[in-house]
Amino acid sequence: MLFKDGLVMYDRQTDTLWTQVDGRAVRGRLTGQQLQIVPAIHATWKEWRALYPESRVLRKRGESRSTYDDYNRNPRQLGIMGRRNIDNRLPGKERILGIRVGSAAMAFPVEAVRDARMAQAAVGGVPVLLVAPGENLPVLAYERRVRSRDLNFRLETVDGRLALRDAQTNSTWEIASGKALGGPLAGAQLTRATAYPAFWFGWRGYFPSTGVWERPTPQR
Numbered sequence: 001m002l003f004k005d006g007l008v009m010y011d012r013q014t015d016t017l018w019t020q021v022d023g024r025a026v027r028g029r030l031t032g033q034q035l036q037i038v039p040a041i042h043a044t045w046k047e048w049r050a051l052y053p054e055s056r057v058l059r060k061r062g063e064s065r066s067t068y069d070d071y072n073r074n075p076r077q078l079g080i081m082g083r084r085n086i087d088n089r090l091p092g093k094e095r096i097l098g099i100r101v102g103s104a105a106m107a108f109p110v111e112a113v114r115d116a117r118m119a120q121a122a123v124g125g126v127p128v129l130l131v132a133p134g135e136n137l138p139v140l141a142y143e144r145r146v147r148s149r150d151l152n153f154r155l156e157t158v159d160g161r162l163a164l165r166d167a168q169t170n171s172t173w174e175i176a177s178g179k180a181l182g183g184p185l186a187g188a189q190l191t192r193a194t195a196y197p198a199f200w201f202g203w204r205g206y207f208p209s210t211g212v213w214e215r216p217t218p219q220r
Helices: 045-051 069-073 110-116 200-206
Strands: 025-027 095-101 104-109 118-123 126-131 140-143 153-158 161-166 180-182 195-199
Touching: 095 110, 095 118, 095 126, 095 200, 104 110, 104 118, 104 200, 110 118, 118 153, 126 153, 195 200
Parallel strands: none
Antiparallel strands: 095 104, 095 195, 118 126, 126 140, 153 161
16 A cells, blocks of 8 residues: 555554554554654665674565666656656655654755765754765764754764764764764764655655755855
């Protein structure tokens, strides 16, 4: 079954239908309930291994090729039933990472974030950071508020490795874990932000008032 062009989940205990975007129960005995969202990273296997080389793998038996390969590669096909892009701020099949806080939402175009290497913004009053440290590494999303203080970051090389440094305390942070390795905040931990990988038309269908992140114009 589809809900706003997205396949729905169902549970075998109550046969309730749940949306995959925000985890809401939309039909069945548990209608109105919501699943707890768990932050995750959307990455290729190559990108994941670069960050976490000791990972274990849960392998699926049988066919490994996605049945959606052709659909994913076709920029003109929007949705299973066919739709048109009603918001031309981005192409319909543009891949984005969406962040939602309460009723506020913002779409971060993945390629734009990769080009900038870092995106800092506020969504629903929550300061967030998206960092793309390299071509073969995934885009990671964090909240920028630590110990009631909003931090601004830059990328720099520390001891031969790319790291984050905040402007407020001059602490250095490991990109892969979000942990402060040195400075006044050593030992502190950035909270992972929940970022939803999606096509632009699908995200816009769920969150019509969403903002779109744009790379700031360099100061002259």
